[in-house]
Amino acid sequence: MNERKRKVASIALRLFVEKGFQQTSIQEIIDKANISKGTFYNYFSSKNDCLAEILEDIRYEASQQRVAMQIDKDPTDRDVLIEQITILMKLNKENNLQLLFENILSTNQEDLKQLVMLHRVIEMEWLSNRLVEVIGEDIREYASEATVLYFGMMHYMIFTLKVTNSPYVLHDLIETLLSFIELIIGHMKKTGSTFLNNFAIETLKTNVHRNAITKSELLDMAYQLKEQYDFNEEQQDLFDVILSELERERIRKIVVQKLLKPFLDLFKGADNTSQIQLFTNAVWNYLKMV
Known part of the structure; x- marks a missing residue:
């Protein structure tokens, strides 16, 4: 924006x-x-669209910060994961998103509930994948359920701490709950037991992402931008790199993710900023899905 x-x-x-x-x-x-x-x-275009862009902007900012934090760091570094988890929680707290989500979920507007679900499921997917990176590929089949358990514990710990006016350090709370999750994952591996099978997790993802953008739609957006606007040299160079990556059979996600924020920054104050924002958001969301 x-x-x-x-x-x-x-x-x-x-x-x-x-x-x-x-x-x-x-x-x-x-x-x-x-x-x-x-x-x-x-x-x-509407009040709902306003809310959608607000949530996307917050999630995008958190994603950019988390990517920046991980650059040149060991992907298995547990301390980096803790700091990354902290980022979105702080942004959510600063923007009172939990209160807003509770308000929305009490309404009968399914499209708004879908926005909240999308926001939450994307975070679940991110944490699930990061748990696999940090702990190891052999926990992948347990990572989604462990993520659900983590967020459940976090939600009620924050609730209880808040209503009892108990002091806490967010970093320490995250570190402690992550330690519990690691123990739970160890037990799940040992017993081979889960409540949520892969079909249930995939069903949840499919329901939330059923309106997700396709690669062909994403490329169409890029080609339309190319036809509609005259970019300056710096804008054109970054756009060409992003487009060439999107046209690859296997998109190098980490390459594109690092380019989106610098690309968007080049259009600050320009007449076509909103269109560029929509494009970069669409790219970011697509990369989350593949």
Whole structure:
């Protein structure tokens, strides 16, 4: 997002948290942000679209920070994993996302519930894959269930600590719960027992990602950008590298992920920033799915 759009999104998020998503009108966002209705609809097609972009922007920022933290580090480094887990939790806390999610899940709007589910499942997939990287390939069949258990423990520990006004250090809490998960995974390996089989996990992922973008759709977006806009030399160079990677039979995800933020930064304040944002978000989401 460009800075003006991000400011509007920030105001909208604050209203969603304070008043509730359904109770907040587009007019209230417009009034608080001191913008015209046309400006709002230039940024977002609807209130739901506004929320979707807010969640995507937060997740994207967390993803970029986590990727940056892992560069040139040993992928099996447990301390790096703890710091990466901390990043999204801090962003969620800063933006009061848990309160917003609870508000949304109490509504009857399935498309909004889908947004929350997508946000959560992507985080589950990320942690599951990182647990495999850190602990070893031999725990892959147990990683998804271990991830569900981790988030369940974390959710109720945070809830209990909060309502009892108990002090805690987030890093220490994550480290402790991760230690518990490692013990649980050891038990699962020893007994070969799980409650969630691979079919259940894949069903969850399929239901959440059923509207995920395809590679051909992603390439169509790239070709349209290429036809519609005249990039400067620096923008064109990065775009060409990203496009060439997307056209490969096997996309080198780590290469593309490192390029997306620098590419987006080159368009700050430009007229086509929103289109570039949509493209980079689509690329990032696609790479999460493959």
